[in-house]
Amino acid sequence: MNSQLIKIPKHNAIINMKKVSSGVNATLIALVMLFGSSMIDPVNADELTATQSTISYGVLSETINDQMRLNIIDTNYTSVLSDQLIGKATGEIRNAQKTSVLAQPMSRSYAPEFTIYNAFTTLLDDFDGDGYYQTFSVIFDADIYSYDSNDSSAVYARLYLSDNGGPWINYYTTDDFIIHSDSDQDEYEVITSFASGYNSNNYDLLIDLYQVGYDEIVATYSSNDNQALYALPLESGDYDRLYVDRVYVQAGSFSSWLLIILFLLLASRFYRPFMRRFHFKDSGYKK
Structure with missing residues (x-):
């Protein structure tokens, strides 16, 4: 075989x-x-918690157009550097200070008068369609009046939010910019996106104006002065998305x-x- x-x-x-x-x-x-x-x-959607985080961009309003605004918003959404990280948002509670006249150096006998003439807001980007927006802009017009023909000054502003009548919390501090008399060409705009930690609610806005080199507030403007700063329906990006209230991930x-x-x-x-x-x-x- x-x-x-x-x-x-x-x-x-x-x-x-x-x-x-x-x-x-x-x-x-x-x-x-x-x-x-x-x-x-x-995973319970109601149990989502996150540190408050915002991303803002401040600029003289006349220097940008609508397309640039859209580009700024897109940049805000992709940025990893929040206002909190770069020191633009302190998260501090505003002290109950009143607008006061500047402490004058000995060489000056009088002080200029500052005021915020007007402000308005624009709501942007409500992706889940619930009426609460994660991006908004505020434009304000600060003016100066003096008696020595020096009708211009370097200033900056601190912006605050109040959550449904709560304390004023600093969410952004602008760079220095120049204002001229009562011109409306020096309007300043801040475009802000709420990245995380802001639940869906109504937020009031307050603006404190400072003259560069001085620590006291020279003008203030809030929802008490203008309804445009009152009860803004806002929420952060972690709430502005489509999801069910309760999501279970289990196999059986x-x-x-x-x-x-x-x-x-x-x-x-x-x-x-x-x-x-x-x-x-x-x-x-x-x-």
């Missing part, structure tokens, strides 16, 4: 081993994914797991004989 040595080409053996290995790996990966997902706890009961495991085991039993027949057929085996 002649015996015949069965030789399987090496490259065919490697191909078949890879096929078998890939099948085993796929089964293991499926099991890991299924068991891993069962370990994820339910123990019985479901048992059925899945049994199915995979049965599939592997049928898989091995099939691959064995395929293996010999592909290798050119003859009885």
Whole structure:
């Protein structure tokens, strides 16, 4: 009786081993994914909490157009440097200071008079359509009146928000800018996006104006002076998105797991004989 040595080409053996290995790996990966997902706890959207974070851009309003505003907003959304990180937002509670006359140096006998003539706001970008916006802008016009014909000054402003009648919290401090008499060409605009930590609510706005080089407030303007700064419907980006109130991530009961495991085991039993027949057929085996 002649015996015949069965030789399987090496490259065919490697191909078949890879096929078998890939099948085993796929089964293991499926099991890991299924068991891993069962370990994820339910996520309650109402329990989302985050540190308050804003991203703002301040500029003289006359120096930008509508397209530039859109570009600024897009940049705000992609920026990783919040106002809080770069020191533009202190988060400090405003002291109950009143607008006061500047303390005058000895060389000056009188002080200029500052005022904020007007302000208005624009609401932008409500992605989930719930009436609360994550981006808004405020434009204000600060004026100066003096008695020595020096009708210009370097100033800056601190902007505050009050959450539904709560304390005034500093959310942005502008760079220095120049104002000229009662001109409306020096209106200053701040475009702000709420990144995180601001729940859907009505927010009032307050602006404190400072003359550069002095610590006292020279003018203040708030929702008490203008309804445009009152009850702005705002929320941060972590609230301005579509999601269900309660999201569960879980794969099912123990019985479901048992059925899945049994199915995979049965599939592997049928898989091995099939691959064995395929293996010999592909290798050119003859009885």
